[in-house]
Amino acid sequence: MRWVCGFADDGALARVAEAQGGGDSQQSGRSWEFAVLRGARLLDEIVPAMGGPAGVAINVAGPEGAMLFPPVVGIVADSVAVDAGEPDGGRD
Template sequence: MSSGTDPGFAEEWRQLKERALARRAAMTPSDASETSGTSGTSSASGTSGTAVASPVSADVESPLEQARARLVAFRSRPVLVPLDDGDGLLTVPFGGLDWICAFTDEDALARFAHARDEAGREWTYRRVTGALLLDEVVPVAGFPCGVALDSAGPDPVMYPPLRGIVPDRVALDGGDIRPTGPLNI
């Protein structure tokens, strides 16, 4: 394929965009006002009015702020990282990139095991913080990778190896992607 895009990823991305557009189209005007960030204000004359949120504010800032808040919460949270058969961190390929699997709790790990038809096996895991994964493990992995949190759950999150998420030196959008040392967790 001349574009270099993984056809499976392109199809998944197309489906995600279609679902997002369908959700947006299904929103009622009251849904839109609840999520747009509009609020009442008080003017100097004492009358109240409604601030109108700009389209940029409603469509970009709110999701960006939500993403930042989730990243901050992930960095401070202990997560479970299952080990593979060779006692390395379990990674899965998706969209042309490898992802380190991480889970918020044993129930989330069990959903993942069930989704893989591996619910009967024993899962060995390490408990580490999200910050350790992003700041220390990803840089020494030896290959570009991100972190997939609760990938089989109702609210999965992907932390790609990009600036602002992982150290700049290993970010796909600005780094050199070379390991910086041994992996000891």
């Protein structure tokens, strides 16, 4: 299973880049590609296009904690949900 990292703002992305040793791309030689889009588009279009189960992790290096959206029915498209096809989407 894959996880897509999302960020609520530029500062959140910068914290992850810094934690990965790439805070200053000129010194590290590493660049960070990103796209700005709405969360619904990420869950409804991008995740299904990845070709398999993928969840979304928001602000993984945030000081107040991350938000995780697992690849389950009700969060991502049923076509890529790991619990699709189970009664009640795998929930009891």
